Ligand SMILES: Nc1ncnc2c1ncn2[C@@H]1O[C@H](COP(=O)(O)OP(=O)(O)OP(=O)(O)O)[C@@H](O)[C@H]1O
């Protein structure tokens with residue numbers, strides 16, 4: 001069985017250890033609620049970063065609207081969970097949120113993904129803005145006041161579970177023939193088409209998968225923080241996610257994981273200096289682009305660096 | 313097997329391909345020549361769906377079926393059995409040699425999207441098969457030991473070779489080569505000539521070849537079409553083309569007859 | 572009918588402001604193919620300079636306008652030199668992300684230094700109202716229209732009649748060829764940024780006197796809408812940007828006036844997505860296809 005390769009066993013061991021350590025620290029009361037929020041944000045950031053990286057880093061389609069999909073997942077999950085206040089309701093909410101986000105992704109992707117580069121960026125930005133305005137005006141989402149008293153089911157177990165699942169599934173995808181089809185679009189769209197890749201279809205697929213996981217991140221978010229407001233999912237949230245992807249490296253899952261952690265910690269540390277935090281983010285973006293456009297990892301993965309076994 | 317009828321394409325005021333008709337038979341190795349800007353690459357772009365024809369039709373006959381490929385999307389043309397190389401090399405530069413080939417094999421991959429996430433058994437079976445076939449194709453140009461190098465790090469000649477391997481990986485019936493010998497020395501050209509002959513036999517291909525190197529064209533092509541200012545000005549065997557007046561005029565100065 | 576005409580007048584005023592911003596987008600896009608995300612923030616800075624000039628230095632409308640245009644022109648050139656020029660040969664995604672970074676930097680530096688609160692512009696113009704039938708036109712609107720039209724005529728003159736304008740057009744068609752013909756490409760790009768930014772600065776002052784309130788994030792939405800305007804008109808086309816700006820302004824006031832003002836922004840973006848799908852080259856733009 002190739003699933004039980006040496007590499008996978010080591011990864012599994014690492015994961016169990018991580019889970020156990022955080023679990024123990026929590027139960028011994030060493031983690032404050034501030035730490036816990038940071039850990040939750042680490043997980044949510046990783047899911048968001050990795051899913052946007054699939055769209056922007058691997059498939060090469062700059063999206064400035066990832067927060068829109070997150071919003072859909074958040075609202076759908078919260079509404080279901082408020083009706084159905086149980087773990088089952090929570091899981092149902094997460095899945096429904098993710099699926100609806102993916103459907104919206106397909107719906108929006110089909111017309112907009114024909115656009116190139118900058119135009120696509122603006123179209124996705126516009127789409128997220130439209131989603132936000134809709135939530136702002138719907139009765140069921142309670143408009144600008146938002147939803148309050150959402151039951152909390154997001155805990156360390158679920159955060160960990162969904163983060164690991166996201167990373168594993170998206171890495172599997174990237175390393176499959178379908179994933180390579182997506183990557184070929186980033187490399188050279190015309191050549192990809194001429195080699196038999198239906199580029200529009202694969203862009204939409206990447207977009208939908210990315211939206212699906214962003215929906216999960218949104219659902220976890222809503223079930224962790226008790227409340228939702230449309231303005232949480234504005235343009236700046238999309239930029240936050242983009243920063244994770246760019247800092248980690250467009251086209252590196254490992255990079256998005258590292259950057260997801262860094263940004264969560266940085267955000268927590270600068271919590272009470274909102275403007276300063278944004279100035280630092282802005283400078284970070286500019287400096288990375290000017291001096292290290294490949295980000296922390298470039299397109300490398302941790303498995304390339306450790307070289308457990310020669311890459312297939 | 314490939315029937316081109318009154319094909320025309322203009323860009324603004326310029327007619328890059330003008331009323332061109334050709335018939336190419338199965339298994340033929342056909343050369344397309346003409347001075348710079350004659351419309352050769354544009355013809356390939358029309359055949360492969362990169363550009364839409366302004367008018368005219370392109371039909372592909374395969375196994376008794378006739379498909380109208382004019383105006384199809386490039387990936388559908390490739391599916392129908394036409395594959396090409398690019399004159400100005402368009403490899404997936406930042407990917408490995410192996411990935412370049414495997415991407416071209418994607419259209420024949422059987423496993424579906426869910427298997428790419430959850431890696432069912434067919435995932436491993438097919439990925440193994442892809443790897444094996446890719447290595448075999450790379451061995452045509454003795455490149456399989458370079459499979460993990462990035463395409464952009466290959467020397468120029470090997471990049472041209474990889475273009476051909478990548479096109480073959482789509483399992484085509486018709487192979488379009490756009491100046492495969494550009495930038496090669498006489499020795500490399502000679503080698504390439506033999507490889508093209510071998511590929512055609514081995515894969516049972518029909519080959520269209522754009523080339524400026526007359527010695528290559530004259531040596532391996534059974535028939536030659538000559539384009540000038542977008543128009544087809546002559547066609548025939550190498551011997552006929554060599555002595556054709558209009559061709560000599562078009563190439564004014566360049567000595568076709570001695571090639 | 573009167574109400575409709577009133578909406579049109581309001582739409583035209585707002586639209587001329589969008590048009591002024593859209594011109595900068597279009598010029599910069601035309602010459603270096605960059606959606607200069609920071610452009611909307613230059614407009615915000617322009618508004619603050621106008622505010623400072625009128626409130627603290629007690630300058631009148633025109634001196635404040637000119638001062639703001641000059642400072643913004645310099646700022647635009649500095650941004651281009653520091654952030655975009657080193658990336659001339661980078662991928663477009665890289666430059667676009669940089670532009671987003673510059674935009675955030677301007678917004679939040681401003682917030683850091685002057686605070687997030689909304690400030691109100693002093694009265695620089697009289698409150699005089701003109702009545703045309705049932706339609707009311709105020710002094711601000713007249714100033715906006717006149718200033719915008721004057722600036723656009725000036726720009727049209729610069730682009731079509733002067734040497735600089737010719738250089739700009741040459742660089743936008745083919746940078747390398749222009750270089751070979753002895754045109755100083757870097758300088759031309761710099762001037763393009765200066766002119767575009769000066770216009771944004773002017774728009775900032777105009778919006779300050781029109782809406783009477785400014786804040787550090789005010790550039791974001793109008794910036795994006797002006798971009799929509801530029802796309803609608805055909806990005807790279809100067810008359811296109813003017814028509815696009817006016818059209819978006821009118822559309823927005825009509826949606827707000829007759830529909831739900833909450834959907835005003837959504838309508839603009841829905842409109843954008845529609846244009847991009849139906850006619851991505853815009854009204855007056857050229858269709859470009861990559862040569863293979
Ligand atoms: N996308 C395009 N837009 C405008 N003109 C084009 C385009 N593609 C090709 N052309 C023009 O069509 C004409 C034919 O070009 P083409 O590339 O087909 O020539 P070619 O025969 O392949 O020449 P070469 O031997 O130099 O490769 C040229 O004048 C070229 O400039």
Ligand SMILES: [Mg+2]
Pocket residue numbers: 352353354399
């Ligand atoms: Mg050619």
